[in-house]
Amino acid sequence: MIVLDHVSFTYREGEPDAVPALRDLDLTIEPGQFVAVIGHNGSGKSTLVKLLTAVLYPPTEGEVRIEGIPVRHETRWEIRRRVSVVFQDPDDQLVMNRVGDDVAFGPENLGLPREEIAERVDFALGAMGLGELAERMLDDLSLGQKQRVAIAGALAMRPRFLILDEPTSLLPVAAAMSLIRVARDLNRREAMGVIHITHSMVEAALFDRVIVLDEGRMVLDGSPAEVFRHVDRLREIGLDVPLAASLAHRLRARGLPLEGDILTETDLREAIAALPRPMTVKKERPG
């Protein structure tokens, strides 16, 4: 379990150019949860990732605990064994030339026995569908493939939580969706918690829980359906609402009785198909 107990973080605290990045964040993420954190740049997403991976510690106020261990200087290695992170640009993270060597890099640094390293590498490559690429050079891979290698490297650490720090923002949509499917599969099979940092609402709709950050505060937290109900609020923050959700909002305002939560294009189609027909739609809202 990840607990943020009234956490605030201010860069250059006490100085005239101090920047508050997180403000009184109080939140719990259960083991095995599949969570998306969304917000635009400057919302506090990156600071949150740094606190969860023991890159920044301790917070200015409050406490971060991962499986009961407070995140501090002395505990940073224990924390990093439990939480793995995959960054936006795989080139920032991949250190070896060959795919298999790169995935083995983390476990080797843990000083594990050779057989265990081999086992973990096989598992991680297999889980990411990279088995056949183990001998390939990283330079020959596409960005999407490199991103999978980066995730395999994180998986080989056998973390309790996998943090995906905007790994999809450089990928074409189809590759991004396939990456999220892989994360979902791992989440189900390995009961591994996944925290996906993104600014795409379309991606966030695929998670069980969506946390919206704005200017360091948590402004919305709930299922995608609950969060996407706040179309106007999300727009105000500057986030893109999926067109299906926004269109449903508009059609309802026109008096169309669309049923259920509409997050995706499929939801919209089903809701429109379920409308009693033929029907007459009024121009104004029914009074």
Add this chain to the structure above:
Amino acid sequence: MTDRSDRAPLIEMRDFRYTYLEGTPRASVAVRGVTLEIQHGERVGIVGPTQSGKSTIVDAFAHLLRLREGQVFYEGQDVAAPGYNRVALRRSVGIVFQRPDFQLLEDVVGKDVAFGPTTAGLPAEETRQRVEESLNAVGLDYKEFRLRYVHALSGGQKRRVAIAGVLAMRTPLLVLDEPMAGLDPRGRRELFELLMRLREQRDLTLVMCSSSLAETSLLCDRLIILQEGQIVIDGPVRDVLKETERLSGLGITLPEPVSCARELHQIFPDLPTDLLAEDELETELLVRLGARDA
């Protein structure tokens, strides 16, 4: 394609082919015979999934690759001909590469934008003016940003500095390779607005590479769709958007109104897909649902 004048096309490519690491075991074919013309003042989107050959084609416009097979003409002149002035070509074809970090050469914003004009030998005062104009054009206030460190900027700001650096060269052709990649919605919106302003400049020819039709369909008049190094569709934006099945089969991201309309086809088989905005889709739906503005 209609010939608007007796002027040669700005860019013409004839049966261009390119293989990276040719003759080695790691050889990979990037472009398999592309023929195209880009006229002065056109706004063209080159769209295809990753590794479909987009970047290779635009790199060839500026002769950044060794041209082995096929020909590239700039204003009617073969750029690979002996004695052709390559330096002049590169001062005519401005490319903003996919990753601004590969393009930004100086540590301070003002110096970076001045790099091109200075290297081209422009006088200091002219250079300063161009830097100021270009930074202001990309929405980075000259006074505020000229002394800022490049590495301390956000991804969106870096990309705008890279664009300013190319604008300062006043190239007749501006090529943007995946300009939206890696930007958050706010950065994307700001860059989109900037590009909308730029596209209104009559004397500028604009080419945008992307794996998505979301922005290209709004910014360009013509779309060239690539698959595995070949052109598979080439035409005006709305005509291309009618080909939804083919486009999504190619792994190209459709603009949201188009992809939503495609999903709703099961209910309304006559729903058009050449839609550019949410409003257009809403109107089409209301008509089909029996509502009509009186």
